Amino acid sequence: MRRQDDHYKPVDWLTWLQGQLAERGYDVTSARSGDKTRFAVDAGIAPSSVTRILGGKAPDLEVQVTLSRFLGVPLNELLVRTGKASESDFQPSANESGHSAVSSENPLTPEELAAMAGVPAEDREWFVTMVRRLRKAGTTDGSAAGGAAAEG
Template identity: 50%
Template sequence: MRRRDNGDDARQVWVTWLRETLQERGYDVDSPRGGGKTQLAADLDMAGSSVTRLLTGGSMPNHETVVRLAKVLDVPLAELLVRTGKAAESDFPQTGSKLDHSEVSSVTPMTPEQLAAAAKVPQAHRAWFEEMVRNFMNEADSEQHGGNSTGGAAAGR
């Protein structure tokens, strides 16, 4: 996997995009008393100081934070991986066609391996993809059975 240069310019582009996206999603992160940073910290299950570093570019998010951001912001994980420099666009197949839900539905749930094949995930990324799908499936099962899920108040939005 190739990584983009995470210089100051790339970091500033990331921070600007993140702040704008958070504002669009209703997180008032610019006002000291707006509550947006506190809500974001709760939704990401992170410390407030970590959210501040994220919003100021003091640190780039690690993999776990990128996954949480993707869920909270409702942004494809691949997009966030590219935006944070954790991956390049060329790391993801560009098939030119989008699947609609009917193309991936089945009577029995698909396994992570079947999903990887249907999504044409490159072999080099299959193990990672399948692990992430298993984690999401476990979270969904936990939520359905009354388990305590991570994600905070905005997860139910």
Template identity: 40%
Template sequence: MKNRKHGTTDRAETFAAWLHDQLTARGYDLSGARSGGKSRFAEDSGISASTVGRLLDGKRVTDMDVLARLAEQLGFTLGTVLLRAGIVQEADLIAVQEPETGPDAMTPERAATALNITDPHKRAVFVSMTETLQQPPPDTGEERLAEH
């Protein structure tokens, strides 16, 4: 039964179309049941032919090993394939790729802890210096003068 309420089928079908385009662009003939493209891709990627068929038929596959092999064979990051498959959202992917903008952002305090700086005085100096270095440089007006 298709689960249109949560978009599962739509995402799987969108992923199937994307995968079809990727394989066709790489020379895999997917024009018919006996064209050999699915079998050849299955052999090249190490993914079973039945799983390749399910992916191309718009059936949802969430096995991480399969998706990782797919990413490797197509030359994409696993994150890109997870995004295309509708398993992760773009915001989640960005938060993982750029943790400094997420809730687990590295702070001077966390850096001091990670570096095992436990002495209170040294820790205060480290945090203060790090915060100073993170501040943008003062506007001296030199850039505006150089423009004129």
């Protein structure tokens, strides 16, 4: 369902898409080139979907995901260009900083830190050991810096 505040402009979208495809060697503006069919096959999109898109209809989400991968363009950019979303939909709200809060009353375990930081499984044991060493070093020299740094 298209949102009320969207400003979908098929000409802008089509012009942009045709430019993207032309850069990749597809002339989808010519009826006889065969590039519409070639594009559909190469991108993995049904020819009928390509016809609808080139006719001015914004693609559905599944097709946009496929187009995103094929063109190497972020999905959020396609969603905005086609009017399915607005740029503000992808902006973090004022209370979303992207950081996790750590309570001093309940510090995270080294294992929780590793999971939150996305440490690969093969490096987690090493990571956990280093965090424990940093925490221990912070308590033996009277400083809390090692523990605070290890907690993020």
